[in-house]
Amino acid sequence: MAYISNETINEIRNKTDIVDVVSKYVNLTKKGKNYIGVCPFHDDHSPSMSVSPEKQIYTCFSCGATGNVFTFVADFEKISFVQAVSLLGERVGINISGNIKADTKKDDYFDIYEYASKFYQNSLFTSLGKNAIAYLEGRNIDKETIKKFGIGLSIQKVSLTEYLKNKKYSLEKLIDVGLTNENGNDIFINRIMFPIYDLSGNPVAFSGRIYNTKDTSKYINSKETDKFKKGKILYNYHIAKEHLKKNDTIIIMEGQMDVIRASTVGINNCIATMGTALTKDHKNIIKNMADNIILCFDGDKAGEKATVAAIELLEDTGQNIKVVRLPNNMDPDEYIIKEGKDAFLNQIKFATNLVDYKIELLKQNRDLTDIKDISSYVNSVLKELSSEKDDIVVELNLKKIADNFNIDYDVLKNKYQSLKNNKKILPKEVKPKKVYDKYSMAENRLIYYMLKDEKVINMVENRVGYFPTQSIRELSNEIIYYFHKFGIVPVADFISFIADREELLKTLKDILAMDISENFQIEEIEDYIFVINEYHKEMKIAKLNKEIKEEKDPLKQAKLASEIMKLRGGIRNDIRN
Ligand SMILES: [Zn+2]
Known part of the structure; x- marks a missing residue:
C-alpha cells in the first residue's frame, strides 16, 4: 500500500467486524458458524454469499466474489481500496485521511458539492431566503426537515460560482461538475435546492425547484456526471438504510418531495427513483435493503405504468412486494397533505398483495x-x-x-x-465447474492450506521447488514473506497486503471461492507437494513422448524411451518383460 502502513490497515481491520459492516449493506442470517445473505455482486436470487466472523472474509459461492471487509466496501461503494480503508478507519476512530491525500486529491468533486450544499443551505437562512422559508413552511416543511434533507436556496446569477472560485476551483472544473454553465453563470438561480446524495451520503447533484416565479420547468436537475447517474442512485438511500433494521419494509416512491413529506410524518423508510424508471442497478441495491417492498408511485396513469414496470423488474428478487395506488391521481406528497398521516399509514398498512394487484x-x-x-x-x-x-x-x-x-x-x-x-419445471441453472488438472489442484490447495496452517507454510517453503503457475508462485512467496514478517497470516489481513496487486488478488480470490474442505490431513499435503515436484519431470516426459511419436528411426525411439524410463526412476516391469 502506497500511503497507509500495513500495521494501520490491520489495526483498522481488527477493530472492525465484517459481519457488522456487511450487514449494513446486506441482510445477513446466521447459519452455523457463518452468516449468509444475498450477494450484492451478481444478480442473486437466493442467498449465495457467506460471511465468516472467524476468518473475517466473505465468499459468494455463485459468482466467486470474495475478500475482506475493505474489498467488500470498496466493491460495493465503487471506491478504491484505500478509500475503503479510510472510510472504515473513521468508523473506529483511526483517521488516515492525511495519509491518503495524494490518492484522492485527483477528485475534488465531493468537496465542491459539499461546499455548494453548505452554501445553498446558508443562503436559505439569510434575508434573501425569507420568501423561500415562508414557501417551505407554507407546505409544512419545518426547519428540522430542512436541516435533515440539507434543503437550501440558490440566489443570484453568479453567487455560487464566485464563492467556489474563491475556494480556488477553476471555472472549467465548475462547468465540468455541473454547477456552472458555459457563460460562467450558476446553473441554479432562484430555486429551492434539494441535494441528491449518493449511496454513501455524499451530495453529488442537486434538484432545484421554483417557488416564487412562473418558470416553465418546476424542477431542474443537475446534469449526469460520473458521480451522479440517476439509474444508480436512489434518493434518501443513506437515511432509509439506517431506519431499516427495525422496519424491514422499504417504500419506493417517485419524487424526492414524496420522501421528504413522508419523513415529516415520521415515515423514514422511503426511497425515490427521482422520476426515472427503475434500473437493474436500482434492483441490485433494493434487493439487499429489506425483505418487503411497497411500491407507492404517483396515483396517475404514469404511476401505474411505473408500478407495472417495477413489478416486472423486482418480481424475482424473492422479496415480498405490495402495491399502494393512491386515489385521484395524487402523489404521496399531495396525499399526505390532503388526507393526513393516519390515512397514509392506512394505505401502507393495507397495501395490496402482488397477486391481488395483478x-x-x-x-x-x-x-x-x-x-x-x-x-x-x-x-x-x-x-x-x-x-x-x-x-x-x-x-x-x-x-x-x-x-x-x-x-x-x-x-x-x-x-x-x-x-x-x-408449468415447466425449469432446470436449475448449473454453472459448469471449472476443471482443474492435478497440478492446478495441488497448487490451489497448497495455497489454501498455507493460509489455514503455518505447518503448511513451512512445508511449502522447505520442500516445494517451484510452483508451475507464476501467480501461484508469487502468492506463495508473499505468504512466506508475510509469515516471516508478522509471525501469522490471517487471511483477512493478507488480502489487504496484496490488495494493490490485481493479478495476485484475483488468484487468491479464485482460490478462496473454491469448494475446498476446511480440514486436511498432513498426508494430503505430502501428496500435493509430491505432485508439484513431479511437474517438471512430467513435462519433460511429455515432451519426450511427443518426440517418440514423431520419430521414425526405431533406434532413436528406443533411446528416447530409455530416457523416459530414467526419468521415471527405474525400468517398469511391463517394459522389462
Ligand atoms: Zn455473487
Whole structure:
C-alpha cells in the first residue's frame, strides 16, 4: 500500500467486524458458524454469499466474489481500496485521511458539492431566503426537515460560482461538475435546492425547484456526471438504510418531495427513483435493503405504468412486494397533505398483495358483463394464480371468482391444477465447474492450506521447488514473506497486503471461492507437494513422448524411451518383460 502502513490497515481491520459492516449493506442470517445473505455482486436470487466472523472474509459461492471487509466496501461503494480503508478507519476512530491525500486529491468533486450544499443551505437562512422559508413552511416543511434533507436556496446569477472560485476551483472544473454553465453563470438561480446524495451520503447533484416565479420547468436537475447517474442512485438511500433494521419494509416512491413529506410524518423508510424508471442497478441495491417492498408511485396513469414496470423488474428478487395506488391521481406528497398521516399509514398498512394487484389490473380494458371477456379474464387470472406460491391466496381467489362469476368451483380448481402441472419445471441453472488438472489442484490447495496452517507454510517453503503457475508462485512467496514478517497470516489481513496487486488478488480470490474442505490431513499435503515436484519431470516426459511419436528411426525411439524410463526412476516391469 502506497500511503497507509500495513500495521494501520490491520489495526483498522481488527477493530472492525465484517459481519457488522456487511450487514449494513446486506441482510445477513446466521447459519452455523457463518452468516449468509444475498450477494450484492451478481444478480442473486437466493442467498449465495457467506460471511465468516472467524476468518473475517466473505465468499459468494455463485459468482466467486470474495475478500475482506475493505474489498467488500470498496466493491460495493465503487471506491478504491484505500478509500475503503479510510472510510472504515473513521468508523473506529483511526483517521488516515492525511495519509491518503495524494490518492484522492485527483477528485475534488465531493468537496465542491459539499461546499455548494453548505452554501445553498446558508443562503436559505439569510434575508434573501425569507420568501423561500415562508414557501417551505407554507407546505409544512419545518426547519428540522430542512436541516435533515440539507434543503437550501440558490440566489443570484453568479453567487455560487464566485464563492467556489474563491475556494480556488477553476471555472472549467465548475462547468465540468455541473454547477456552472458555459457563460460562467450558476446553473441554479432562484430555486429551492434539494441535494441528491449518493449511496454513501455524499451530495453529488442537486434538484432545484421554483417557488416564487412562473418558470416553465418546476424542477431542474443537475446534469449526469460520473458521480451522479440517476439509474444508480436512489434518493434518501443513506437515511432509509439506517431506519431499516427495525422496519424491514422499504417504500419506493417517485419524487424526492414524496420522501421528504413522508419523513415529516415520521415515515423514514422511503426511497425515490427521482422520476426515472427503475434500473437493474436500482434492483441490485433494493434487493439487499429489506425483505418487503411497497411500491407507492404517483396515483396517475404514469404511476401505474411505473408500478407495472417495477413489478416486472423486482418480481424475482424473492422479496415480498405490495402495491399502494393512491386515489385521484395524487402523489404521496399531495396525499399526505390532503388526507393526513393516519390515512397514509392506512394505505401502507393495507397495501395490496402482488397477486391481488395483478388480478385487479387484468380487469382493465375488459367488459366483465360480456361472456367472452369474462372467459378471457378468468383464464388470465388462473394463469396468474398458477405461479403463486401461497396456497391460501390461490384458494381465496378461486372462491372469489367462483362466486363473482357464478362458475363451478371444481371447474376452476381443475383448470388451475392443470395449468400448474403444465408449468415447466425449469432446470436449475448449473454453472459448469471449472476443471482443474492435478497440478492446478495441488497448487490451489497448497495455497489454501498455507493460509489455514503455518505447518503448511513451512512445508511449502522447505520442500516445494517451484510452483508451475507464476501467480501461484508469487502468492506463495508473499505468504512466506508475510509469515516471516508478522509471525501469522490471517487471511483477512493478507488480502489487504496484496490488495494493490490485481493479478495476485484475483488468484487468491479464485482460490478462496473454491469448494475446498476446511480440514486436511498432513498426508494430503505430502501428496500435493509430491505432485508439484513431479511437474517438471512430467513435462519433460511429455515432451519426450511427443518426440517418440514423431520419430521414425526405431533406434532413436528406443533411446528416447530409455530416457523416459530414467526419468521415471527405474525400468517398469511391463517394459522389462
Ligand atoms: Zn455473487
